[in-house]
Amino acid sequence: MxxxxxxxxxxxxxxxxxxxxxxxxxxxxxxxxxxxxxxxxxxxxxxxxxxxxxxxxxxxxxxxxxxxxxxxxxxxxxxxxxxxxxxxxxxxxxxxxxxxxxxxxxxxxxxxxxxxxxxxxxxAREVRADQPLMAIRSTPLVTPDPLVRPVRPDELDRYLPAAVRMFVEEVGVDPCLGDGGTGYRARVAELIAAGRAFARFEGGEVVFKAEIGALSSAVGQIQGVWVHPDRRGHGFGGTGTAAVVQRLVSGMGRTASLYVNGYNAPARAVYDRIGFTQVGQYATVLF
The missing domain is CATH 3.40.630 (Aminopeptidase)
Incomplete structure (x- = not known):
């Protein structure tokens, strides 16, 4: 038995x-x-x-x-x-x-x-029970933004404010609390050094950003997709994310994936246009 x-x-x-x-x-x-x-x-x-x-x-x-x-x-x-x-x-x-x-x-x-x-x-501070897990294994259907590129290590101080703003918007907590941002800065610097942070800069300011937060031998998980508030509604989220997908699929030979809050209809529509399909269901409990 x-x-x-x-x-x-x-x-x-x-x-x-x-x-x-x-x-x-x-x-x-x-x-x-x-x-x-x-x-x-x-x-x-x-x-x-x-x-x-x-x-x-x-x-x-x-x-x-x-x-x-x-x-x-x-x-x-x-x-x-x-x-x-x-x-x-x-x-x-x-x-x-x-x-x-x-x-x-x-x-x-x-x-x-x-x-x-x-x-x-x-x-819990928040329970997000409906988070579609999405993936794409082919060339994106949206033309990638040619100005989205890996962030250089010397651009950390220009990139970091956008990363902090994204984190506060998405998670609802300032990542700089507690240790003054030392730990979060180190994590962002690590992603940049690994070539896994991407951005479009205009006039020295980040217009679009995203990161490959986890990278296995088969899959890269995209996180931290963010568009500057003044530039939202102009397609930067779709073309920028497509650029990261292109890097993962064509440049690294991986499946690109991400998960999104089910209530975020605009983001889901963008990912659908890029060619993502739902392959699972995630949930998150935030403390």
Whole structure:
């Protein structure tokens, strides 16, 4: 007889099983896959832990596959698992104080895990239950803006104010609070150094910006799409995002993906015109 074992910390001995889960849904798992592919499963190098639940027989022997997977770090990202697995992940999460700033991932798992954690971790600042996960694997249908390009390291101080404004608009919190913006500045500088921050500058000011927030061997996840308020309604969001898609699909050989709030009809219309199609459903819980 088989039973689902409790959540346990995974290590390199579980590498093959973890990668099988990540490969099974490369778009949904991009955020976790990008980390695991780069540094493996060691928590110190990963900046978090990967938890799993697997099927074992009554003698306690491992069944050889992971039926549930969750990353616990700056974000809590449950990727696979039924209700019993979410309960097991919640039990493990509650053994320590909350470290994550959000929960994000496939809606079924995020909302299921939140149902187990809400009594202890709630109330949430916001629950975004409807976030279509979208992807495009071909050339964009919108002509890319030729003036959108990778941001240079020496342009950090010009790019950063736009990144902060985007973060405040999207998340509702100033990323400069707490440490004066040191951590956020370092993260943005890291993306720029990696060639994953893109912008159109006019007169030294950012008109459009976007980043490839996570990059696995198969998928690049676009984040932080933003157009200067004075230039909205002029098509910069579509042509700029198309430029980043073009870089991912044609330049890097990846699928381009992103997720968007379901209530953001204008953004969804832009992504539809570019050629994105919905491939899943995400949810986010913000603390």
């Amino acid at each position: 088989l039973r689902l074992a409790g959540a346990r910390l995974l290590d390199e001995r579980d590498g093959q099983a973890v990668r099988a889960v990540l490969t099974a849904d490369p778009v949904a798992s991009c955020m976790v896959a990008s980390r695991v592919e780069s540094v493996g499963l060691d928590p110190w190098r990963l900046g978090g832990e990967v938890w799993g639940c697997d099927v074992r027989d009554l003698r306690g022997l491992r069944g050889g596959r992971l039926d549930a997977l969750c990353f616990a770090g700056p974000n809590l990202i449950p990727l696979r698992g039924k209700r019993s697995a979410m309960r097991a992940f919640a039990d493990r999460a509650l053994r320590r104080r909350r470290m994550c700033s959000s929960m994000v991932g496939p809606a079924e798992q995020v909302l299921g895990l939140w149902a187990e954690l809400a009594a202890d971790w709630g109330p």
